[in-house]
Amino acid sequence: MPPKSSGWWGKRRQTKQVWFWIMINPGDVISYIEMCSEEGVNLQRGMNYHLRGDISVILMSLRPNAPYADKVEEDGKILIYEGHDAPKTQDTPIPKIVDQLIYNPGGSLNQNGLFYKTAERYKRSKQNPELVKVYEKLHRGIWVYNGVFKLIDTWKEESNDRKVFKFKLELTENTLIYDDNHQKESVLEHNRLIPPQVKLEVWKRDKGKCVKCGSTNNLHFDHIIPFSKGGSSLVADNIQLLCARHNISKGDRIE
């Protein structure tokens, strides 16, 4: 194998980067299967510390019947994610009425604990925040990739007479891509989280189809006026569903 500094290696990595960039972008609508294939595992739980290498993955939902009180703040730059309940057992028949925990019964840290310790470490050092990929449930079997966030804060708070964990995540300006060794690298990309209620409104208005051709495959939440040109993420009027083909052709025209 040639040394990493050679042109051959650089070129190959470049190709791979572009491929990953096309595979998944913030705002992409994907099926549950596609989400699992992107992460290389069958995603069963909401919090996944260091799922692949040192990247964590969380699943969120702000649908009316969602199990946890996740929130989007500051124009889509900040996500407040609620920790998860103790598992349902004989001793804990109703997890929703007991405090959330940071330890498993055996004494090891559970997912709350792993995220909590990492966020606490970042609060002390202000270095190397945990990077977290966030997926949001839009409908049954339909998910949106929201991008890569930094885990920057954590705390406990009272909620309905019990203690829950909260995690504060900040959207990065970068989108994550991987080289052949699954080392993370990044590309500058200005993005903003489209608030969940706006996504739902657009999804219903556009009937889950590309507004140009009616395709239901490879959909993406597109800013009609790009965020970088002053377009808003906060109003459905500036967001539309486009398939990958029409999203890419639009990009060519703007650049």
Ligand SMILES: [Zn+2]
């Ligand atoms: Zn289309």
